[in-house]
Amino acid sequence: MKRHNIEFLWAWFDALRRRDAAAMTAALHPDVVWQGIRAELV
Numbered sequence: 001m002k003r004h005n006i007e008f009l010w011a012w013f014d015a016l017r018r019r020d021a022a023a024m025t026a027a028l029h030p031d032v033v034w035q036g037i038r039a040e041l042v
Contacts, residue, residue: 008027011023012024012027015027
Protein backbone atom coordinates (compact mmCIF):
# COMPACT_ATOMS: atom_id res chain seq x y z
CA MET A 1 0.00 0.00 0.00
CA LYS A 2 1.39 3.37 -0.94
CA ARG A 3 2.08 5.96 1.72
CA HIS A 4 -0.61 8.38 0.52
CA ASN A 5 -3.21 5.59 0.78
CA ILE A 6 -2.26 4.93 4.40
CA GLU A 7 -2.34 8.66 5.20
CA PHE A 8 -5.76 8.95 3.57
CA LEU A 9 -7.10 6.05 5.65
CA TRP A 10 -5.72 7.47 8.91
CA ALA A 11 -7.27 10.88 8.18
CA TRP A 12 -10.59 9.32 7.15
CA PHE A 13 -10.75 7.14 10.27
CA ASP A 14 -9.87 10.16 12.41
CA ALA A 15 -12.75 12.11 10.87
CA LEU A 16 -15.03 9.09 11.44
CA ARG A 17 -13.94 8.92 15.09
CA ARG A 18 -14.68 12.65 15.51
CA ARG A 19 -18.01 12.22 13.68
CA ASP A 20 -16.89 14.88 11.19
CA ALA A 21 -19.00 13.98 8.16
CA ALA A 22 -17.86 17.06 6.24
CA ALA A 23 -14.18 16.03 6.48
CA MET A 24 -15.05 12.46 5.51
CA THR A 25 -17.01 13.45 2.42
CA ALA A 26 -14.49 16.12 1.37
CA ALA A 27 -11.82 13.44 1.04
CA LEU A 28 -13.89 11.29 -1.34
CA HIS A 29 -14.59 11.64 -5.05
CA PRO A 30 -17.94 13.44 -5.68
CA ASP A 31 -19.37 10.32 -7.38
CA VAL A 32 -18.87 8.11 -4.32
CA VAL A 33 -22.13 6.95 -2.71
CA TRP A 34 -22.20 5.63 0.86
CA GLN A 35 -24.18 2.37 1.00
CA GLY A 36 -25.27 1.37 4.46
CA ILE A 37 -26.12 -2.19 5.42
CA ARG A 38 -29.74 -1.16 5.82
CA ALA A 39 -31.69 0.71 3.15
CA GLU A 40 -32.41 3.67 5.46
CA LEU A 41 -28.66 4.24 5.96
CA VAL A 42 -28.02 5.18 2.30
